[in-house]
Amino acid sequence: MSLNTLFPVQLQLCSLSSGSSGNCYFIGSSSEGILVDAGISARRIRKTLEEIGLSMSQIRGVLITHDHIDHIQALTLLTKKYRLPVYCTEGTWKGILRNRTTFDLDQEMFRPLKAGVPFSLAGFTVEAFPVSHDALDAVGYHIANSSRSIALATDLGVIGEAAAACLRRANVLVIESNYDEEMLLKGRYPQQLKQRVHGVMGHLCNTHASGFISDHYHPGISHILLCHLSAENNTPDKALQTLRQTLDRKGVSLSPATVVRALPRGSRSELFVIE
Template identity: 40%
Template sequence: MSLQITSLNSGSNGNCYYIGNGQEAVLIDAGISCRETERRMSRLGLTMDKVKAVFISHEHTDHIKGVTVLAKKYRLPVYITSHTLTHGRLTLSNVLSFTAYQPIQIGSLSVTAFPKQHDAIEPHSFIITDQQISIGVFTDIGVPCEHVIRHFQQCHAAFLEANYDEQMLDKGRYPYFLKNRIRGGKGHLSNRQALEIFTTHRPPFMTHLLLSHLSQDNNDPTLVQSLFDEHANGIRIVVASRHAETPVFEIMN
């Protein structure tokens, strides 16, 4: 038994993550266009026929801008909280809600949401499990709180935010208020914070870490890759791109 995972896009220009088995799959967020989602999945040999649902983490544009067209075209249910739906101003025909810590079954996939610290109305992260293989999606996180740590410790693979390098942010062109928004506890995780989660809380069975939601202005993929490779201990480290899909990775128990 295995799960297939890929980042179709990761960054402030759009986020979309695929997790599936041989029969069904889910998308976590739909922040790129329907056409681009289809194009990237096709290049990977994946099809929308297997996608049975979309789960939305929060209402920011880079997580929802493709969901309306995608859901309508493929008649997909969209799992989203009522407050996120309202604040995202989305018009969807097949809306289902979710509640933190209450698993939702999509075929044999079990999707569980849990709250996170981010400057959105009702933000959640997700862990997806099938046959005791667990995949976590941990992005747009202000602080490495107990919810994140506890779920990270369960993961065979994870999408983990490494948004900014602290020195690059501090010396960069962003205005002071925006810098404070990013690092103020309800923005994003720094490379240092993400590395501490990884080195301190990774389980012995973790095989893949996909570093996600890198800032275009305040981070450097080469720097991040090198930083985490030093501490990989055999775990495959992949920096998810804001410009292209990653390969499909087979995650096994």
């Protein structure tokens, strides 16, 4: 008998991978859950879930934020071998079908959703919200049980009002802190790529992520998890330092109980239990 059986957990989260080489998150309870994005191999997803005491049979579906390959790589196997339904917007689905890696997935597993329209999955209420990114119909997700909620906002150039509203009412913030501005501008990316990353349809920098967190922090926030850090233009230390400095500058003191992490890029995080 597992510890999860003896002591059931109502809400937990684990980042299986977070970064440009692949993104995938588990959100669920002790008994069942959801994947958000599937940008690493199906084999790695299965093995990483096993490391935290879960199996693929406990996954009820995959929520996709957008159609870039680092978010959808495993969908063919997940739909064909594991028969997992894929929840995403119509625009994202069209992009998935255009991708040479995922065009031959099982199309019967598509479950369309619309931003702002909640639905139930794996015992949670799920609501997508639009984000500003250079992919058609890109979204983030607010996932809630009866008492706690998680908002995941990744791959967005700015935090629009819809994203801000969902982040403000969440207990767990999984928020992109992709790049350090100085590292990006002085780095070796070509100018066109720098402009893309830095633009309103690109990615969120440390400064903007930290500013939002500082402006909207409240003691009900139990976890601040910085995600999708760039391997080329950021470091976990820089992201966390920017957050600490911004909080200090604005006179914001975090509760001692608030967990703050920069999620690892190429490996899984710890299993976070949200109480």
